[in-house]
Amino acid sequence: MTRQRDRALAIACALVLALAGCGGLKGGDLHFGSDGATAGRDGSQTASVLVPSYRDIDEDAFVDKCDRLTELASDDDADAVIELYDEIYDELARIEDNQTAAYLAYCDDVSDETLSDHNEEVEKVADDCSNAAQDAFAAVCAGPCADAFEEHVGQDAFEVYATTESPTNVEQKLTERESELVNDYYAAIDEADQEGLSDEETNEKVGPLFVKLVHVRARLAELYGYDSYADYADEAYLRDYTAEDLEQFYAAVKQISPRFYQLYYYSGDAEAFQKQAPRMSPDEVIDALKAHADEIDPYVSDALAYLRENHLYDIDRGSSRMDGAFTTYFISTQAPYIYIDSDRRTDLQTMSHELGHFVDYHHNVSPNFVAFGTDGNLDISEIQSNGLQALYTHFYDDIYGSEAAVYAENANVLDLLGNVVDGCVFDEFQRRVYADPTMTLDEVNQTYRDVCAEYGDPATGEDDYWWQYVSHTFDSPLYYVSYGVSGLAALQIWDQSQTDFDGACDTWHAIIDAGCFDYGYCELLKKVGLFDFRQPDRVVALCNDALDFVENNEA
Numbered sequence: 001m002t003r004q005r006d007r008a009l010a011i012a013c014a015l016v017l018a019l020a021g022c023g024g025l026k027g028g029d030l031h032f033g034s035d036g037a038t039a040g041r042d043g044s045q046t047a048s049v050l051v052p053s054y055r056d057i058d059e060d061a062f063v064d065k066c067d068r069l070t071e072l073a074s075d076d077d078a079d080a081v082i083e084l085y086d087e088i089y090d091e092l093a094r095i096e097d098n099q100t101a102a103y104l105a106y107c108d109d110v111s112d113e114t115l116s117d118h119n120e121e122v123e124k125v126a127d128d129c130s131n132a133a134q135d136a137f138a139a140v141c142a143g144p145c146a147d148a149f150e151e152h153v154g155q156d157a158f159e160v161y162a163t164t165e166s167p168t169n170v171e172q173k174l175t176e177r178e179s180e181l182v183n184d185y186y187a188a189i190d191e192a193d194q195e196g197l198s199d200e201e202t203n204e205k206v207g208p209l210f211v212k213l214v215h216v217r218a219r220l221a222e223l224y225g226y227d228s229y230a231d232y233a234d235e236a237y238l239r240d241y242t243a244e245d246l247e248q249f250y251a252a253v254k255q256i257s258p259r260f261y262q263l264y265y266y267s268g269d270a271e272a273f274q275k276q277a278p279r280m281s282p283d284e285v286i287d288a289l290k291a292h293a294d295e296i297d298p299y300v301s302d303a304l305a306y307l308r309e310n311h312l313y314d315i316d317r318g319s320s321r322m323d324g325a326f327t328t329y330f331i332s333t334q335a336p337y338i339y340i341d342s343d344r345r346t347d348l349q350t351m352s353h354e355l356g357h358f359v360d361y362h363h364n365v366s367p368n369f370v371a372f373g374t375d376g377n378l379d380i381s382e383i384q385s386n387g388l389q390a391l392y393t394h395f396y397d398d399i400y401g402s403e404a405a406v407y408a409e410n411a412n413v414l415d416l417l418g419n420v421v422d423g424c425v426f427d428e429f430q431r432r433v434y435a436d437p438t439m440t441l442d443e444v445n446q447t448y449r450d451v452c453a454e455y456g457d458p459a460t461g462e463d464d465y466w467w468q469y470v471s472h473t474f475d476s477p478l479y480y481v482s483y484g485v486s487g488l489a490a491l492q493i494w495d496q497s498q499t500d501f502d503g504a505c506d507t508w509h510a511i512i513d514a515g516c517f518d519y520g521y522c523e524l525l526k527k528v529g530l531f532d533f534r535q536p537d538r539v540v541a542l543c544n545d546a547l548d549f550v551e552n553n554e555a
Helices: 059-072 078-107 113-141 146-153 155-163 169-195 199-223 229-236 243-266 269-276 282-296 298-309 347-363 378-400 402-435 441-454 481-497 501-514 521-528 536-552
Strands: 037-039 045-047 313-316 325-330 335-341
Touching (some): 059 078, 078 113, 078 146, 078 325, 113 146, 113 155, 113 169, 146 155, 169 199, 199 229, 199 402, 199 441, 229 402, 243 481, 243 536, 269 402, 282 298, 282 347, 282 378, 298 347, 335 347, 347 378, 347 402, 347 501, 378 402, 378 481, 378 501, 378 521, 402 441, 402 481, 402 536, 481 501, 481 536, 501 521
Parallel strands (some): 313 335
Antiparallel strands (some): 037 045, 325 335
């Protein structure tokens, strides 16, 4: 999963949420000190000059610079304009990194109200500074230095700068309220876990927060000029397919999902692997991945060496840490960073997934983080991560031994299939809710039950409240289908690897080389020779082949 705020796309306003994946938008176990080091729970320090230190931001001074650029924009001194623009751009990168550092520190203990409040304050400063910069950049685009400025930043970034508008006071208040509700969710779900609340009691605690979020987002979409929040999200996520296209995907997946659930719930592969898998330390996980990295691609071994040399990862456990995993990015030092909430059993699978994001960040730099964010197309990003996770199953015999490897590979294939099924389930659920933002909590719960029943989930009636534990539901609305569409592509890479491992690695390499900024999802799959979800018969056939593999692959 990637995690970085996606700002100022070529629409009126980018999603104001942190965009994430891979089991939830979660935080890291970091405390940022003046020496630029990361401190673990045991107090040990690991120097990493690529991890920026947290620092106080002089917002007034930054805004003054932006005001000076706005004044210069009316003159014809292009050299002065470009020099000040570059200074502001670099400073804004450090401010964004500062917010990432504050967020990670907060996520070390989501029950700590001081950390939560501080994170909100720092995020607001980052938003205010970004808005001030955008206003100044827009002024330059409209001034006498526009041609020289366009040549300096490039046509695409220039068009974004010229058309992006700062949020109104109403929009700003709504986005701040949205952020507050998301933080309230994380605190509430942690409290529910600490208190041992039942699913229904947890629903009473966190469900109203989701209802409020839906109201806020529906109002934002209306202010941005969209018919629904789903329309807004689809454009912000840079999707090159429509909601109508997704209906075909849902229908195809509903043909195989009952069979998937039977295997997922009753095969016992995941449980068997948990019992047999060795407990692995972070160093052991990295060593195991490194041992086979060159056989997949030099990009992977290069990224692992960079990650280890600069200690750009946090794999740890703790009762107050958010669960899940993500990869984020420090813009000013061009350093990716992996966070994993460890269980010591499946960390290798999780790390092989996050490493795909890390490789992309390390190999491909955003052409302009202000205009295009740092993530680009998240559907493609998730293929990079799911695809690498799929390729590493080829080495499970060497890593785990033959018997445990069978359970591990079956569990991994079911995980990829789970991405496809869950991607559709949670997307269809959320689209129904956002289509009727007046829903009560009872109606939201019933909508989730209805959707699960349509997919043939035998746990319907037992896991009626499962949606509330999926943090994306609160933090990254309408993101989850990216797991579905990317899971479909990753399954094709895995399927190819069964008979042509080198060819599968070449396919993955081509997806990394393409990056996340130059292609749409459907466009890229066509380029690299994979099919997309708009071919439902092939979707069903591929998923059934994967299910056949799990049924027939026995220890």
